[in-house]
Amino acid sequence: MAVSSSSKNNLPDWAYIRTDFPILHQKINGKKLVYFDNAATSQKPLSVINAVSDYYERYNSNIHRGAHYLAQLATEAYERSRQTVAQHLNANSEAEINFVRGTTEAINLVASTYGRQNIKSGDEIIVTEMEHHSNIVPWQLLCAEKGATLKVIPVNDKGELLVEEYLKLLNNKTRIVSVAYVSNALGTIHPVKEIIEAAHQAGAVVFIDAAQAMPHMKVDVQELDCDFLGFSGHKVYATTGIGVLYGKRELLEKMPPYMGGGEMIKSVSFKGTTYNEIPYKFEAGTPNIEGGIALGVALNYIQLIGLDQIAAYEHELLLYGTETLSSIEGLRIIGTAENKSSVISFLINNIHPYDLGVLLNEQGVAIRTGHHCCQPLMDRFGIEGTCRASFAFYNTREEIDQLAESLNRAVHLLS
Amino acid sequence: MNEIEEEIIEEFSLFDDQMDRYEYIIDIGKKLPPLEAKFQANDFLVQGCQSKVWLHAFAKDGRIFYEADSNTAITKGIIALLIRVLSGRDPKEVVNYELTFIDGINLRSHLSSQRSNGLSSMIHRMKAYASAFSK
Incomplete structure (x- = not known):
C-alpha cells in the first residue's frame, strides 16, 4: 500500500497515495478523469477493494452462529x-457501535425507536435549514405521528447557522436536536459541540449526522458528548450499504428494537420473545458482512495517512479551489462560511447547473449538480440548485485547474 | 419524417468533437421561438430530475404543432430537435412514431439514459398530445 511509504519531511506523499485508487487512473470521454463528486461518494483504495475480494475468496460465511472455521x-x-470503529470514534465500548446501512438508516432507526418511545404530543424537535432530506423527513414522520413540532435553525447569507436563533428555539419542550456536523451542500462545519452543550442544558438529546465529517476530520463522540451519531461507510472510503449508528449505552439499552428477525433475539417463543444485548438488538438479519469488514479497513487506511494531515491538505485544496474558481467571470460561491470542509458550491451567471454538469462531464470532470437533497436550503438562497465540486485527499491542484479550464469552455458555449 | 431525421443526423455527423455537438444543440435551442408566458405554467411542465420543459401543443388543419421552452440550454436544444421532427405532422402518425435520430447523433448515452433531462418524459408527453388530437 502506498500510504506506508510516504514522506519527505514526514508529510504524506499525496501523489503516491493517489496510486492506491485504481479508478482515478482512467479517461472519460477521452479526457483524464477528474473526480470531484466526493461528497456524494468517495473512491476506494486498493486495501478496501482487496478486503472485499479477500473475504469472498477466503472466508465468506455467515457470522455469529456458525461453529465452523x-x-x-x-x-x-x-x-x-x-x-476499529469504536476506537476511531473514541466510543466507550464497541457495544455502542451498531452497524446499519448508512446515515439514513441510522437516523430512521433513532426516530423510530428512541423517537417513538420518548416523543409525545406538544414536544419539539430541532433541525437546521441546511439539513439533507434524510435528516428532515424521518423527523417529520415522527412529528406527524406524535403531534410534535419540527423547529428549524435558520442560516445566514454565508451559509452559517444562526446559533443565537438556535438558543432561542430551545425550551423545556425540546426533546431531540438533530444536526449535521458538516453541510453536504455547502461544506459549512457547524459548531456542534456548542449545539450539543446547549441542547443538554435544555434536557434534549442530540443526533449528529457525521456523514460529511468522517472523511475529513477527527470525530470524537466523547469529546462532543453527542447522544447519537450516524455516518455512511461509502463516504469514508469504504463500500456502499454499510454505515454506523453510535449511541450512548444507557440510551441504546432502553430503546426498543428497530426491526425484528434473526440475530436481534435472545429467545423466541409464542409466549414472548426476549431481545439480544446491544448492539445486536439493532442488527436483525444477516448483516453486510464484507461491508463491515471493509469499513474497518477504510478507517485504518485514513488513520495511517493521518486525519490531521488529510484535513490540512484538503484545506489547501479548498483555498486553492476557492481562489481559482473565484477568478472565473460571473461565478459566485454559495456558502462562504468561515469554517468549511473541502466543498465548493457555485453558480455562474444565469447558467443552469445541469448544463454545466453535462459539459464538464464531456471534458472528463465529474461534479454534482442539483439541489443536493437540500431543497429547503436552496429555497433559503432563492435558487434551484448549484454545481458542487467536493475534494478528497487524492485530488490535486492540477485537477482544480482542469475544472476551471473546463468551466471556461462550458461557459463560452453557453453564453 | 425520416428525411428530417436523416438531415439532423447528417448535420451532427459534421462534428468530430462532442463539445462541438453540444454547442450545436445549444444553438438550436437558442433559435427555438419563445413560448407564451401563459404556457410556462405547471399544467404544461414536463419535469426531469433537474431540468424543466414546458410543452404546449395545438392542432391546425388536421396537423399537430408543438411549442416549448426549457430552463436549461441543452434540454432546450433537445426539445427543439424533437419539435423539428414531430411538429406539423398528422397526429396519428406521431402517436406510433419511432424516433431514430437520437441514436444517430452519437449522443444517446448522454441524452437518453439520464432521467435528469427527462427525454423520455418529453417524448411521452408529445405522443400523449398527439393521441388526444387523433380522437
Missing part, C-alpha cells in the same frame, strides 16, 4: 471492525 474467521473480522 470460516464462520469464526468472518465473525472475528466483522467484530474486529466494530472495535
Whole structure:
C-alpha cells in the first residue's frame, strides 16, 4: 500500500497515495478523469477493494452462529471492525457501535425507536435549514405521528447557522436536536459541540449526522458528548450499504428494537420473545458482512495517512479551489462560511447547473449538480440548485485547474 | 419524417468533437421561438430530475404543432430537435412514431439514459398530445 511509504519531511506523499485508487487512473470521454463528486461518494483504495475480494475468496460465511472455521474467521473480522470503529470514534465500548446501512438508516432507526418511545404530543424537535432530506423527513414522520413540532435553525447569507436563533428555539419542550456536523451542500462545519452543550442544558438529546465529517476530520463522540451519531461507510472510503449508528449505552439499552428477525433475539417463543444485548438488538438479519469488514479497513487506511494531515491538505485544496474558481467571470460561491470542509458550491451567471454538469462531464470532470437533497436550503438562497465540486485527499491542484479550464469552455458555449 | 431525421443526423455527423455537438444543440435551442408566458405554467411542465420543459401543443388543419421552452440550454436544444421532427405532422402518425435520430447523433448515452433531462418524459408527453388530437 502506498500510504506506508510516504514522506519527505514526514508529510504524506499525496501523489503516491493517489496510486492506491485504481479508478482515478482512467479517461472519460477521452479526457483524464477528474473526480470531484466526493461528497456524494468517495473512491476506494486498493486495501478496501482487496478486503472485499479477500473475504469472498477466503472466508465468506455467515457470522455469529456458525461453529465452523470460516464462520469464526468472518465473525472475528466483522467484530474486529466494530472495535476499529469504536476506537476511531473514541466510543466507550464497541457495544455502542451498531452497524446499519448508512446515515439514513441510522437516523430512521433513532426516530423510530428512541423517537417513538420518548416523543409525545406538544414536544419539539430541532433541525437546521441546511439539513439533507434524510435528516428532515424521518423527523417529520415522527412529528406527524406524535403531534410534535419540527423547529428549524435558520442560516445566514454565508451559509452559517444562526446559533443565537438556535438558543432561542430551545425550551423545556425540546426533546431531540438533530444536526449535521458538516453541510453536504455547502461544506459549512457547524459548531456542534456548542449545539450539543446547549441542547443538554435544555434536557434534549442530540443526533449528529457525521456523514460529511468522517472523511475529513477527527470525530470524537466523547469529546462532543453527542447522544447519537450516524455516518455512511461509502463516504469514508469504504463500500456502499454499510454505515454506523453510535449511541450512548444507557440510551441504546432502553430503546426498543428497530426491526425484528434473526440475530436481534435472545429467545423466541409464542409466549414472548426476549431481545439480544446491544448492539445486536439493532442488527436483525444477516448483516453486510464484507461491508463491515471493509469499513474497518477504510478507517485504518485514513488513520495511517493521518486525519490531521488529510484535513490540512484538503484545506489547501479548498483555498486553492476557492481562489481559482473565484477568478472565473460571473461565478459566485454559495456558502462562504468561515469554517468549511473541502466543498465548493457555485453558480455562474444565469447558467443552469445541469448544463454545466453535462459539459464538464464531456471534458472528463465529474461534479454534482442539483439541489443536493437540500431543497429547503436552496429555497433559503432563492435558487434551484448549484454545481458542487467536493475534494478528497487524492485530488490535486492540477485537477482544480482542469475544472476551471473546463468551466471556461462550458461557459463560452453557453453564453 | 425520416428525411428530417436523416438531415439532423447528417448535420451532427459534421462534428468530430462532442463539445462541438453540444454547442450545436445549444444553438438550436437558442433559435427555438419563445413560448407564451401563459404556457410556462405547471399544467404544461414536463419535469426531469433537474431540468424543466414546458410543452404546449395545438392542432391546425388536421396537423399537430408543438411549442416549448426549457430552463436549461441543452434540454432546450433537445426539445427543439424533437419539435423539428414531430411538429406539423398528422397526429396519428406521431402517436406510433419511432424516433431514430437520437441514436444517430452519437449522443444517446448522454441524452437518453439520464432521467435528469427527462427525454423520455418529453417524448411521452408529445405522443400523449398527439393521441388526444387523433380522437
